[in-house]
Amino acid sequence: MSLITASSLGLSHGAEVILRDVDFAISSGEIVTLVGPNGSGKSTLVRLLLGILSPTAGRVRRRPGLRIGYVPQKLSIDASLPLTVARFLALPDRHAPAAISQELENVGIPGLEQRQLTALSGGQFQRALLARALLTAPDILVLDEPTQGLDQQGEAAFYRLIDEVRARTGAAVLLVSHDLHVVMSASDRVICLNGHVCCEGTPHLVADAPEYRALFGHGTQGALALYPHDHDHCHDHSHGEGCDHA
Numbered sequence: 001m002s003l004i005t006a007s008s009l010g011l012s013h014g015a016e017v018i019l020r021d022v023d024f025a026i027s028s029g030e031i032v033t034l035v036g037p038n039g040s041g042k043s044t045l046v047r048l049l050l051g052i053l054s055p056t057a058g059r060v061r062r063r064p065g066l067r068i069g070y071v072p073q074k075l076s077i078d079a080s081l082p083l084t085v086a087r088f089l090a091l092p093d094r095h096a097p098a099a100i101s102q103e104l105e106n107v108g109i110p111g112l113e114q115r116q117l118t119a120l121s122g123g124q125f126q127r128a129l130l131a132r133a134l135l136t137a138p139d140i141l142v143l144d145e146p147t148q149g150l151d152q153q154g155e156a157a158f159y160r161l162i163d164e165v166r167a168r169t170g171a172a173v174l175l176v177s178h179d180l181h182v183v184m185s186a187s188d189r190v191i192c193l194n195g196h197v198c199c200e201g202t203p204h205l206v207a208d209a210p211e212y213r214a215l216f217g218h219g220t221q222g223a224l225a226l227y228p229h230d231h232d233h234c235h236d237h238s239h240g241e242g243c244d245h246a
Contacts, residue, residue: 002027003063003140003172004049010057011044018044020196022058026140031166031173031186033203036193037215042176045193046142049174069138069171071129073145079118086113089132103131106168108161123154127161134165140172141165147177159185 006024010017019041026032036042047053049060050068077083089100097113104110107127112120120128126146133141143162147155163186166173175187190206192198192215199209206212 001063002061003066005061006049006058007061008058009045009048009055009060011041011048011053012056017195019048020057022193022197024049024191024197026172026174028139028172029166029170030188031162031175033175033177033187033190034193035177035190035206040194042193043144046144046174046176050142063139066140067136067138069133069136069141071126071133071141071143071146073148075125075129077117081118083117084113085115085117085120085128088117088128089135093136095135099135100131103135104128106134106165107131122149123158126150126158130161130165134169137169138171140174142174142176144176146175162186 002025004024004026006022009022009024010020012018012020022045024045034042034045044053048055049062050070051060051062085104086097086100089095089103101110101113104112107130109124109127109131112124112128117125117128130141130143130146141162147158150158162173162175165171166186185203187203189200190203191200192206192209192212194215198211198215199206201209
């Protein structure tokens with residue numbers, strides 16, 4: 001059974017159509033990357049899938065008891081607030097110190113329990129956010145542009161970490177990005193969104209799809225930089241409509 005399934009999903013505000021006719025499903029252990037420019041409806045789709053917003057068309061089904069871990073794009077922390085990493089990871093639910101230490105080790109920042117949260121580097125902070133999400137033993141991880149502000153090396157390292165998390169936990173991963181220069185090498189599917197699903201498939205197939213090129217052009221080879229990967233299987237489909245409109 002899929003963790004989350006959406007059928008003919010849509011959202012409108014009066015005459016303004018934000019999303020239309022979106023079909024979506026994600027299963028355990030699957031990594032799906034959602035790409036599209038600003039204003040393409042990515043964040044709206046995620047909020048619909050998670051039940052934060054209610055659709056005006058179609059429906060969303062979530063597996064009963066589904067546990068969701070969320071890693072935001074950014075989180076503003078008052079620099080004057082004395083908050084250690086361990087304390088942050090224990091909010092809002094308490095976790096055993098041993099569990100916190102183990103998760104920090106799992107995400108590659110061991111021994112930082114007593115470090116002030118505001119003293120972390122950008123990469124360390126994103127890993128702390130990931131550790132906090134993983135402490136809930138989620139069935140699905142939702143990451144909203146998690147490499148925002150990281151350099152290319154930091155991005156690549158974070159993406160490798162997400163693949164390791166998937167392999168270790170079996171959790172599904174939904175990654176949201178408008179940074180089209182990097183798509184996770186581990187992605188099973190990439191979904192190109194611009195108010196509707198333009199095309200869908202492996203990163204290689206989406207990069208070559210005419211619907212994708214219509215939206216993002218040819219100047220940067222479709223803008224997708226692809227790390228070598230083994231995920232060459234694909235259930236590719238494009239939706240017959242160009243993506244040259246919002």
